[in-house]
Amino acid sequence: MVSLRCKMAVKEELDKLKLKHTSIELGEVNLKKDITGDDREFLRKGLIKKGLELIDDKKSLLIEKTKTIIIELIHYSEENPKINYSDYISEKLDYNYNHLSSLFSEVTGTTIVNYIIINKIERVKELLLYDELTLTEISLLMEYSSVAHLSHQFKKITGLTPTYFKKIKQYKKRIMLEEL
Structure with missing residues (x-):
């Protein structure tokens, strides 16, 4: 939930x-x-x-709790934690991170790190579409070490650069407005 x-x-x-x-x-x-x-x-x-x-079984419940913590942190939190994600998740769930990580991978077929990256990129997409922040500001907000790091990860996940993604969305919006 x-x-x-x-x-x-x-x-x-x-x-x-x-x-x-x-x-x-x-x-x-x-x-x-x-x-x-x-x-x-x-x-x-x-x-x-x-x-x-x-969800009845404890493994699935723990996975769902892990996902929920990540989603809340990336999409709904005003501020990122002052500690790294692994420590934050481990602390919140009161479980050893290595245990959580191997269980997460076993059940979902992906790693916690990859799940975090995918969620961060989805949040970046949302912020790009709002068009209220620069790429540098988004990079800082999402705690990337640099705009280049954000851009590289964005392209790796989406196949597009952030700038091109933003341009495509603006173009599509313009087309839809012209069709009215």
Whole structure:
């Protein structure tokens, strides 16, 4: 659960089933009493209708928590942590990073580092489209060592330079406006 909307959707489904809970947090719900098999199935179906998923096994739950921390940090946080990502994730989840990293790779088929890079590039795309910050400002905001490093990583992931990506989007917007 990354957003308030997700938490509200889960709360709504729990309330429908009259399941009392003590907290709804980062991919985890604490219920006051054990859930029956029927209620679990109704909850699962209700969550699926809302585009969410009920995760029962601990490995998947830990992976989802890891993903949520990364997404919150890159897309929704005002400020990046003062420590590196691996220490931050490890501290937040209270797990050894090496354990988290190998579990993440085993379950998802990609590394935590690659997942972070992909999310950073998606955030850079969003910032480029807003057209409020220069590439240098975006580079600093996203904690790249230089504009060249950001540009290299952006091109490696998207196949385009940031400048060309921005130009294509502006061109497409202009075309759409002309068609009105």
